[in-house]
Amino acid sequence: MQRVSVSTMLSDLPSLNSELFNMPEPAKLRPAEASTHAPRFLLLYGSLRERSYSKLLTLEAARLLEAMGGEVRVFDPQGLPLPDGAPDSHPKVIELRELAQWAEGMVWTSPERHGAMTGIMKAQIDWIPLSVGAVRPTQGKTLAVMEVSGGSQSFNAVNQMRILGRWMRMITIPNQSSVAKAFMEFDDAGRMKPSAYYDRVVDVMEELMKFTLLTRDVSPYLVDRYSERKETAEELSKRVNQRAI
Numbered sequence: 001m002q003r004v005s006v007s008t009m010l011s012d013l014p015s016l017n018s019e020l021f022n023m024p025e026p027a028k029l030r031p032a033e034a035s036t037h038a039p040r041f042l043l044l045y046g047s048l049r050e051r052s053y054s055k056l057l058t059l060e061a062a063r064l065l066e067a068m069g070g071e072v073r074v075f076d077p078q079g080l081p082l083p084d085g086a087p088d089s090h091p092k093v094i095e096l097r098e099l100a101q102w103a104e105g106m107v108w109t110s111p112e113r114h115g116a117m118t119g120i121m122k123a124q125i126d127w128i129p130l131s132v133g134a135v136r137p138t139q140g141k142t143l144a145v146m147e148v149s150g151g152s153q154s155f156n157a158v159n160q161m162r163i164l165g166r167w168m169r170m171i172t173i174p175n176q177s178s179v180a181k182a183f184m185e186f187d188d189a190g191r192m193k194p195s196a197y198y199d200r201v202v203d204v205m206e207e208l209m210k211f212t213l214l215t216r217d218v219s220p221y222l223v224d225r226y227s228e229r230k231e232t233a234e235e236l237s238k239r240v241n242q243r244a245i
Helices: 006-011 053-067 091-102 119-127 156-167 196-215 226-240
Strands: 040-045 071-074 105-113 142-148 177-179
Touching (some): 040 119, 053 105, 053 142, 053 196, 091 119, 105 196, 142 196, 156 177, 177 196
Parallel strands (some): 040 071, 040 105
16 A cells, blocks of 8 residues: 655645644653642532432542542532522632632532433533633543432433533543432441442542543643634734734
8 A cells, every 4th residue: 555645645635724733643642751649530419418319429439539549629519609690709619610620530420300410510510611711621631420310220410411521621431320229329327338339430430540640641632623723823813913903
């Protein structure tokens, strides 16, 4: 098979701006210096009940991530206003946004209510902006999704959260957890009983940790996009070529 040069291939792409087109470089996927700090995780849950099974499952996930060497923060949604129901200077909104910027990975855990994630879960995600100035708080960060159900096993909530994770430009790991009849899976002290459901939670946290370690130092390169480089170049050109400021 005859090898075609890069310049020849680019000449056959008339719609492409060759100056902004970058060939993927395997070397850039291997950081020159790996981070040594503990991987940082933000965990969100979607219920305010006193005995909240999504919270209990979240706390089990937190213990596992800490046992694997992670640094974990669990956000308490109590007191968080509805989106647009308060200014973004509200203390709970500021807390949530600062944690989102701090984290390198996240876990979202929601009950399934009326076949969907809860409004409490969605409100937290809606308060996390897609961009703050030039910073995208969630882009390139890892995400694991889990849900609890009062009845038979379902995947409606985790499927919805996957869509949101993609919209927030996150790296949503393949594995996930859905705990059916959650009221039967925790003891009186709120600890999860040994079961296949618990084993799956361990699997999910292991996978989240591995994906976070694999991607956290190269996430800016992973999410570097031709379309955004092109847009930035066009904006710069317009600004530089202004006749008057």
